[in-house]
Amino acid sequence: MSMNANVRSRRVQLILNGKAAGNDALRTAVIRQREAGHRVEVRVTREKGDARRFVLESEADLLIGAGGDGTLNEVVHGLMGLSRKARPVFGVVPLGTANDFATGCGIPRDPGMALALCLEGAAVPIDVGKANEHWFLNVASAGFGAEVTATTSPELKRLLGPAAYTVMGTILAMNVHHYHGRLILPGREITGSGPVAIVGNGRQTGGSFQVAPRARIDDGLLDVLVVRHIPATAALAAARELQQLSPDGEYISYWQTPWAEVHSEETIPVNLDGEPVRFSSVRYEAVPKAIHLVVPPDCPLLSATAK
Numbered sequence: 001m002s003m004n005a006n007v008r009s010r011r012v013q014l015i016l017n018g019k020a021a022g023n024d025a026l027r028t029a030v031i032r033q034r035e036a037g038h039r040v041e042v043r044v045t046r047e048k049g050d051a052r053r054f055v056l057e058s059e060a061d062l063l064i065g066a067g068g069d070g071t072l073n074e075v076v077h078g079l080m081g082l083s084r085k086a087r088p089v090f091g092v093v094p095l096g097t098a099n100d101f102a103t104g105c106g107i108p109r110d111p112g113m114a115l116a117l118c119l120e121g122a123a124v125p126i127d128v129g130k131a132n133e134h135w136f137l138n139v140a141s142a143g144f145g146a147e148v149t150a151t152t153s154p155e156l157k158r159l160l161g162p163a164a165y166t167v168m169g170t171i172l173a174m175n176v177h178h179y180h181g182r183l184i185l186p187g188r189e190i191t192g193s194g195p196v197a198i199v200g201n202g203r204q205t206g207g208s209f210q211v212a213p214r215a216r217i218d219d220g221l222l223d224v225l226v227v228r229h230i231p232a233t234a235a236l237a238a239a240r241e242l243q244q245l246s247p248d249g250e251y252i253s254y255w256q257t258p259w260a261e262v263h264s265e266e267t268i269p270v271n272l273d274g275e276p277v278r279f280s281s282v283r284y285e286a287v288p289k290a291i292h293l294v295v296p297p298d299c300p301l302l303s304a305t306a307k
Contacts, residue, residue: 068096
């Protein structure tokens with residue numbers, strides 16, 4: 001049997017976020033791929049938890065998540081609920097507002113092109129982030145960053161797109177809350193306070209903001225960015241530190257690590273790929289090569305091609 005025949009004999013399930021069920025471009029793409037011989041089953045989510053349940057019920061060889069970062073997060077929770085051997089290959093069709101993970105990977109925004117990549121592209125093993133018992137594929141943002149995502153309304157997202165996060169961020173920045181606690185890394189412990197901490201498996205969040213510019217999704221490491229209180233008089237110094245990304249910055253610090261722990265004096269809002277949770281103590285870990293993801297051959301987040 002030829003490779004083409006093998007590809008077309010695979011069982012493919014596309015898990016579609018119900019909010020995007022009327023996407024004509026995706027519907028046309030699915031019809032085209034079926035006519036080409038691909039066996040594509042579509043399941044549409046109606047409520048929170050459906051995508052995860054669909055994964056656990058599926059017998060597909062290839063699972064495609066069609067939606068935003070939150071949909072992908074649900075699919076990943078389903079995949080990580082299976083044994084390594086039982087996990088199907090994962091593909092992504094970005095249909096959300098920000099699509100940060102897909103954009104970072106270089107996955108096309110056009111539904112037809114993204115679906116074609118899922119069906120014809122090569123899958124590579126990638127890491128998955130863990131936060132206590134929760135999983136994340138892209139970025140965990142704690143504090144100010146999580147507040148921005150949680151308080152940005154769906155109406156504002158639809159009206160402004162990714163710019164909605166900037167608008168809400170500007171509003172919140174007028175009265176930023178600082179969280180005090182300890183950050184523990186291998187061989188290092190830091191006590192202090194700050195408005196935000198970012199733990200990245202991917203590189204960007206909030207609609208293309210690069211928060212972990214050195215991150216790679218297959219290096220077995222998480223990238224940790226911590227922003228402390230920056231007085232107005234230190235803005236230039238902080239800007240220089242943001243360019244240098246040193247582990248020893250006075251206002252901005254950056255580490256690459258297999259794990260990190262945060263222990264706070266109060267509960268901190270954390271956003272995992274668009275899903276809000278709250279922790280007072282959390283251990284972040286990179287789970288190396290946990291799933292196989294279909295990405296473009298020049299994916300900038302892979303170790304072989306990262307810049």
